[in-house]
Amino acid sequence: MPVPVRRLAGANLPLVRDHNSALVLDLVRRNGAISRVELAAGTGLSAQAITKIVNRLLADGLVTEAGRTGATGGKPRTLLRLEPTARYAVGVHLDRADTTVVLTDLTAHPVARRRLPQGMAATPEDALTAIADAVHSVLAEIPDTRRLVGVGIACPGPLDHTTGILHRVTGLPAWDGFPLRARAAGRFGVPTVVDKDSNAAALGESLSAAGTPDDFGYLYHGQGLGAGFVLGGRVYRGRRTNAGEFGHQIMDLDGPRCPCGNRGCLEALCRAALEAGDPARAARLVGTAAVNLVRLLDFEHLVLGGPVVLADPERYLREVTTTIGALLPEPTWQRVTVTLTGARADATAVGAAALILAPLFDTGVAPAASC
Amino acid sequence: MPVPVRRLAGANLPLVRDHNSALVLDLVRRNGAISRVELAAGTGLSAQAITKIVNRLLADGLVTEAGRTGATGGKPRTLLRLEPTARYAVGVHLDRADTTVVLTDLTAHPVARRRLPQGMAATPEDALTAIADAVHSVLAEIPDTRRLVGVGIACPGPLDHTTGILHRVTGLPAWDGFPLRARAAGRFGVPTVVDKDSNAAALGESLSAAGTPDDFGYLYHGQGLGAGFVLGGRVYRGRRTNAGEFGHQIMDLDGPRCPCGNRGCLEALCRAALEAGDPARAARLVGTAAVNLVRLLDFEHLVLGGPVVLADPERYLREVTTTIGALLPEPTWQRVTVTLTGARADATAVGAAALILAPLFDTGVAPAASC
DNA sequence: CCAGTTAATCAACAGCGTGTACTTACGGCA
DNA sequence: TGCCGTAAGTACACGCTGTTGATTAACTGG
Missing domain, CATH: 1.10.10.10 (Winged helix-like DNA-binding domain superfamily/Winged helix DNA-binding domain)
Incomplete structure (x- = not known):
């Protein structure tokens, strides 16, 4: 058939x-x-x-x-x-160097938190064991374990959100093809979801910040540069969960070579700026790329997060904001607002929990933006 | 309250x-x-x-x-x-230099077509009068006028799709603030929708081509450079119908000045290439910008249209395709397919009709891409 | 204390897809 | 030619949704 x-x-x-x-x-x-x-x-x-x-x-x-x-x-x-205590979700931010586990209530506010020294440098099984311990540890905070909705896991891409399988994580061959979702779900015995870190962080912002609009972009600046898009109140992942590849946007046709093979990638330019001890210039480069993003997706709101941003949040925010203001014309564009992520260093872990909470507020049937 | x-x-x-x-x-x-x-x-x-x-x-x-x-x-x-003859829609492509009016059946196939020498150089009222004549002319092809679903109008942005009001169309001050939708609806007496040309063309491709995926980008290369995005089977317009501003993507930080005030905009680079008699280079530049787009939105399909493309479609397609192939790594990315618009020169007008037909196949309640 | 007003609920109803049981229409075989 | 097995398609009663129309609850103002 x-x-x-x-x-x-x-x-x-x-x-x-x-x-x-x-x-x-x-x-x-x-x-x-x-x-x-x-x-x-x-x-x-x-x-x-x-x-x-x-x-x-x-x-x-x-x-x-x-x-x-x-x-x-x-x-x-x-x-x-x-009622915040009606439901809880666990969010896991599995990063290269370490892991953060948070427990959030129904309002996506964290109520418990663990930091693990193991990151993705460990073997998948070892990392999972450490995570499982931390998850069970935070669950002690819940009055009734049945109130746990599930566990969300955020980690660096590429990965497939629908299957929860990791793909070719840069420099971490042990995780290539690892069925993270299935393995984790087996351990925890509750619904488990896996997503890219930047997607999770974007969704977390959407759920935890009060007046977050239906469409915005989350820019993550850490070891790499990633973006998460919330369009129409939902994370936009694309068909293969590859959406938001922000770091390798070509910004300078004659720019320096990037390890990816191309020239003038945003990530290569930023890295050069940071190595030259000029984080402000890195922020301005991100701001320039953000202008392209705003023009493409008509964003009126951007959120900044990640270690590089949080190293000096106010300055980073200032540089990005002024760059956007300088490169966008007055009339319509000037509505763009830029903020720092509310959950700071735990933003991605909180976002991972938000992956689990979001379906409670959106069953997958939504209004259109049509005529 | x-x-x-x-x-x-x-x-x-x-x-x-x-x-x-x-x-x-x-x-x-x-x-x-x-x-x-x-x-x-x-x-x-x-x-x-x-x-x-x-x-x-x-x-x-x-x-x-x-x-x-x-x-x-x-x-x-x-x-x-x-049943193709069950419903009909009129599509109007109101362009700077001329106007195209098509009548399509339920399958978005054109069954009648008129070309008007008046474009947006005429006053809004004169243009509307000419359009109204053409619309009534093509309606003679319909067995029963009640089968007409409505009229869609596509024109250069910026404009507001929800209100149907035009904003600051470059070089055409007479149209600034013109309530096109309301005026046109008053004349035609049927549902009328206004959208950006590139959005309409993208939707038209979605409805008229057989195997069009749920997510793809339409790249329009004419006097300006615009893009239309279909995400999850629907046109993504952003909050102010400004999404798809493709021409002023900054591609070269040290590039030539663009009339918009910035440096290295895609449009400025392309224009320079075309003026230098090198359309292939222009196509490659668009291809490079398309790579950025594919990385941001995880597109697996792109459609090319517009006068510059259609001046030598095969070559344009070849240059874009090879550029994408050269700049994207093998593994996942290589699934990207690039095609030429099916409706060629009438693509935008057909797309305008598609604006009216689309709601018949999508009532505004759609499945999510969630877990 | 009662009239006026607004919030919230009770009760009867129309219409959607569902489950069970049935009819229709074909191929295969004797 | 006729029967049987199979699969497509339909009738009908039912459960449950939000809706319409009437009713109760709770407050302000005179």
Whole structure:
């Protein structure tokens, strides 16, 4: 039988329910405290439907009633909030030199944290063992282990997010082809997801920062340079999870050779600047590449993170911001805002946890940006 | 009352129906001819649901039964096809120097075509009058005017797709702030949509070419250089319809000044190459910028269009392809395919019609790319 | 204390896909 | 020619969704 091209996407009643529940939960999350009336207006659903949905969420303990608004001549509105302790997620940032494990609550706020000296220099199995220990250690903070939604793992690419298999991680042949997701899931016994570090960090920013827009780019400057894109409120990974290859953007046709074989890659230029003791110039180069990015994807918001950024965050931010301001014309473009990642050094680990939390607020059915 | 952040997205029964109908219609479109069994497998819906949905589509005349497959020991499958004449759309490519108007059927194939000497050099009202005449002229080809879904208009940016208002079109102050969508809709009396030329062309490729993937980039090389992105089967426009600003990608930090004020913009480099009588070099420059694009968005497919490309399509295609091959490493990247736009000179006008047809195959509720 | 107003809920209902059972339509074989 | 096995496609009752229309809850103001 010829296999149809499109993957399953038929909608039925349970799916409608889950979608609307997630939609309401997402609205509660974004607004901090919100009334049923506003939920109805924000979703387009009737007040009656909101009542039913909220009752389900209350029964599940996901939201709680928290005070009421000042009345304006009628019954005051009851405010609803997320119950942070209703669910937890573990985020693992598996990096080259070390590993960070965090436990976050439903609001993606970290409540426990472990740092492991083992990174990807260790063998996969050794690293997994150390991670498993740390995961079990942080889980002691949870009142009821059943509240754990799952474990998210962020690590350097390339990798395949759908299968959770790592590919050719630079300089780490032992991890090439390692089925990280399957192995980790087997150890933890809970849903496990693997994603690129920059994707995770971007999603983490989306979930943990309050007013994060639906479209923005996360720029990670560490040993390498990567980017994570949130488009329409979701991580955009591309077909092979290769999206966000920021470091090898060709910025200078006659530039210096990069180990990748090409000339004038952003990463090669930045490295040269850093080795020359000029981090400000590296930041300006990233700013220039960011301008290209803004022009391509119409971003109005960028988030900066990673060790190089955090070495002197304010200066890095300043250099990037002024570069963008200098290279973009006034009219529309000037709306672009640039911020530093909220979770600082733990941003990627928190983002890894966000990989697990995000589906609670988005069941995979979303509105279009069409006419 | 504080307005909730998120726009309406609550799902109810009618929406489920429309979504599933569009989903089925999309599967029929993509596969050319497909059986109910395959529709069930492809959507995840039960055979009974497919029966109901297909019956609705048959009643509406959108699909027709067309033969059956060879039986394999049981009842043979009945094949379903789109009925091309069931719906029509008009596409208008309003360009600087001239205007192209096409009428397409449901499959986005052009069935009538008019070329107008008036472009955006004319006053908006004069141009609209000429367009309106052409639109009424092509509508004579339709058996029943009620089958017209609407009119799509593609023109150079910047513009706002949601409002249909043009902004600061370079060198055409008369059009600045012109509410094209509203004015055109008033004249035609049918749904009207306005979008950037490159966005329209990209969507047109998505709808008219058979095996177009869900994610690809359309590169337009004409008077300027623009790009249109189809991500997850939909045009990605960004918040202000500014996505796809490809011409002012900075490719050479020490390059020549561009009229935009910066140095080394792709457009400036290409223009210099063309003026030097070296179109091959221009194509290679575009190829280099395309490599950056592929790395950022993980594209496995690119489509080339626009006058400069079509001046010598095969050579342009060859130069771009070889450049990409030279700059991308073997392993994963090498899957990238590059093609020429199918509709050639009318590609943008056909794409404008596709803006109207696309919602028939996608109601705005779509699957996620999540775990 | 009651009228006016707004929030939230209760109750009956329409319509979606689903599950079970049935009909249709073909090939194979006697 | 007729029967059987197989697979496609359909009827019908059902569960569950959000919706519409009426009702109750909770506050302000006179």
